[in-house]
Amino acid sequence: MKSFGPRRAVWEIITTPEGVDPATIAMVDRYDLVYRSLVAIMFNFTQSGHPGGSVSSGRIVSTLLLDTMDYDIGAPNRSDADILSYAAGHKALGLYATLALRDEIIRLASPGLLPKNPALRLRFEDTLGFRRNPTQPTPLFRRFGSKALDGHPTPATPFVKLATGPSGIGVGSSMGLAVAAADVFGTDAPRIHVLEGEGGLTPGRVVEALAFASSAGLSNAFMHIDWNQASIDSDAVTREGDRTPPAGTAATPAGGSNLYYLSYAPESFSVVAQTPAPAYLVFSEVWYPGWRAWVDGAEVPIFRANFAFRGVYLRRPGEHTVVMRFDPVSWKIGLSMTLLTLVAIGGWTGVWLYRRVRRDRQEK
Secondary structure, eight states: OOOSOOOOOOOOOOOSSSOHHHHHHHHHHHHHHHHHHHHHHHHHHHHSSOOHHHHHHHHHHHHIIIIIIOOOOTOTTTSSSOOEEEEEGHHHHHHEEEHHHHHHHHHOOOOOOEEEEEEEGGGGGGGGGBTOTTTTOOOHHTTTTOBOOOOSOOOEEEOSOOOOOOOTHHHHHHHHHHEEEEEEEGGGOOOEEEEGGGOOOTTTTHHHHHHHHTTTTTTEEEEEEESSOOOTOOOOOOOOOSOOOOOOHHHHHHHHTTEEEEETTEEEEEEEEESOEEEEEEEEOOOOEEEEEEEEEEEOOOOOEETEEEEEEOOOOOEEEEEEEEEHHHHHHHHHHHEEEEEEEEHHHHHHHHHEEEEEHOOO
């Protein structure tokens, strides 16, 4: 823990959780995988949104909503409830995915806790409404009565109290919300948890808002910085190894770049990529262990790109054939064990039949 001095902010850096059993960590990892997958599905479905920041902030938000904040899931409009304010409004993909997953978990485990009025919930089915308007004619949107979810959060969404969007705007309004809560409730004011990314710490907006909160001694406002170093003005593509692209790497799509698919299936696909310079090739496909990649017939490592997706590095300019295939070791081990089990069962059955036939002959 580090301090900036009297009446100033405090920050904590947490690397490895202490006192948490492996089973809990595995469960949290599994939840995060489902969350990241839902973000990727919504992004691919609409071809819109900011998946990188949505994914990288997932663990912060899940910890707040599932283990930290004090609120009533059945009464999203309670004035004394803690509030999560997405100052980083462009992470709306993550907000909607988190609220939908939370609703689905409670629906399966204890549905009586949920509001009886569907308008006060953000259901799993509502994710079909991301970047859609109420007149959307698609069949499933109509069938499930999905909510139209804006590209940035608005109070039309349950549990959302502020409309946020452009970088830095949400921090100031969130601090104003914290002041109002402190004015009404005093020392027992609900806590306002503010989420922003390092790319949204806009000069002229955020610093002044935080300085005000500090000078005012605003004790019910908590700032959570998703420092993912993957903002729009960053060249970083992956956190694995050296994040700085090698010299000559195309950080953004260069003129003359092209890509087309040769084949596509859920467990494998192949593309032809053309690039005038060395470049990272990032697919909007969820990163998951077990995938392998080949560039021009040579196997290459798959990078976890932009926190959620799979990417490979094309070291040379020109045309390349890239193949990705799901080939997990766990599946091979499982297949081997299954085959061994079948062989053992077959052998045991053969021995049993042999003895049975031999005994029947002896009795005759």
